Amino acid sequence: MDKNSTAPTSRRGVLKCMAWAGTGLVWTVVGGVPRSINLGDEANAAEMAKGADFTFVQISDSHIGFHLEANPDPNATLQAALDRVAKLPKPPAMMLHTGDVTHLSKPAEFDTAQQIMKGSKFETHYIPGEHDVIGDDGKEFFARFGKDASSGGWYSFDQGGVHFVGLVNVLTFEKTKAGALGTDQIAWLEKDLKGHTASTPIVVFAHVPMWPIYPQWGWATDDAPQALAHLQRFGSVTMLNGHIHQVVQKVEGKVTYQTAMSTAFPQPKAGEGPAPGPLKVPADQLRSVIGIREIEITAAKPASVTDTTLA
Amino acid sequence: MTYFLGRRPLAAAVGAVLAVGATGAVGQQLMAAKSAEIDIVNFAFTPQTLTVARGTAVTWDNKDEEPHNIVDVPSDGKPRVFRSGAVDGGEKYTFTFNDPGTYKYICSIHPRMEGTVVVK
Numbered sequence: 001m002d003k004n005s006t007a008p009t010s011r012r013g014v015l016k017c018m019a020w021a022g023t024g025l026v027w028t029v030v031g032g033v034p035r036s037i038n039l040g041d042e043a044n045a046a047e048m049a050k051g052a053d054f055t056f057v058q059i060s061d062s063h064i065g066f067h068l069e070a071n072p073d074p075n076a077t078l079q080a081a082l083d084r085v086a087k088l089p090k091p092p093a094m095m096l097h098t099g100d101v102t103h104l105s106k107p108a109e110f111d112t113a114q115q116i117m118k119g120s121k122f123e124t125h126y127i128p129g130e131h132d133v134i135g136d137d138g139k140e141f142f143a144r145f146g147k148d149a150s151s152g153g154w155y156s157f158d159q160g161g162v163h164f165v166g167l168v169n170v171l172t173f174e175k176t177k178a179g180a181l182g183t184d185q186i187a188w189l190e191k192d193l194k195g196h197t198a199s200t201p202i203v204v205f206a207h208v209p210m211w212p213i214y215p216q217w218g219w220a221t222d223d224a225p226q227a228l229a230h231l232q233r234f235g236s237v238t239m240l241n242g243h244i245h246q247v248v249q250k251v252e253g254k255v256t257y258q259t260a261m262s263t264a265f266p267q268p269k270a271g272e273g274p275a276p277g278p279l280k281v282p283a284d285q286l287r288s289v290i291g292i293r294e295i296e297i298t299a300a301k302p303a304s305v306t307d308t309t310l311a
Numbered sequence: 312m313t314y315f316l317g318r319r320p321l322a323a324a325v326g327a328v329l330a331v332g333a334t335g336a337v338g339q340q341l342m343a344a345k346s347a348e349i350d351i352v353n354f355a356f357t358p359q360t361l362t363v364a365r366g367t368a369v370t371w372d373n374k375d376e377e378p379h380n381i382v383d384v385p386s387d388g389k390p391r392v393f394r395s396g397a398v399d400g401g402e403k404y405t406f407t408f409n410d411p412g413t414y415k416y417i418c419s420i421h422p423r424m425e426g427t428v429v430v431k
Contacts, residue, residue: 068376068400104378104397130420134380134397173422174384218423275354277377 054160060242061262065103070278098242099129099207179208179221214270356426
């Protein structure tokens, strides 16, 4: 397990990720730095859970309503992700859903998503993806999943000694051509963080990656640097994102960036092929490229993140 | 799929009207009725700029597996003229342009997708 905390993505873990077609990632925050756990590797996960201060799960991009070849049944794969979470050796304290809950923002899709999520006993905090705000600026989404949020949709809460900040970076696509937070939200963030000491582990979750993975495909948040300026003084900052349906990680000083798998279907790697969008894989391989993420946070250490496929 | 069934009869109807309504206000209005199509393939509008006559029904045909939408982005504070809902892969959206002008539009889900309809 020690080797896992220094090398969050073991070779075996990567292979597991490749095998699981669904997005789920279990985060364990140990010493302030999350790491992912391969959900299929239960012995490993159990070992990791020993001594963990606080564990939670990230799922993402469930795309309820998608029905094409890349995954004709995203309801089933979301359910499979929740089933996997339910079997984790150490039950997570809660879950985060980092957006694209639905595919087309239709009320019936939100209804279905709510029904499936109700089957999980874990409290879940949501933030919208661009697929959740089509045509109505998120009205349907926030009515169902944004009850604790500010008028702009963003919010924060404290749990397990960690300060969680949910940001909305999908409402200004038309103007910014990429993810963006906007000045109001950044001003709110500055204020929100003020009351917290630098030793408080911070977990920021938002849909679009908070660093420029591939701006040509919109895999970036334009004004993320302005938000980061307010986060720099903290000893442990973990950015959890979705949107790109694959695990990409980056460490920059005390800030760790992590995108998660989808629970529905994968997407191509940055720049591979003409455009992003659903990547078709043989049906019997789908669950090896979707998954969940577990995050473990322990005071004064980087959070550890374990990504596990649904295979 | 839904829109596809409706388009052919429309074209036929337009043809019939053109034959009958050669004169008068009604005839002029209907003579202007035409249709044109813009394909959406690989996150791009093709053609990117389409020029049509007033009264043309323009249909966007989403051939991607990803949903897109078609959102007018007016300049100079003008009001928005058209905004589709989500057009899923395999679906279409039609808007009839009755007023001359240059209409720039995007997919607000993938805002780097841009197109223009010029109505003469």
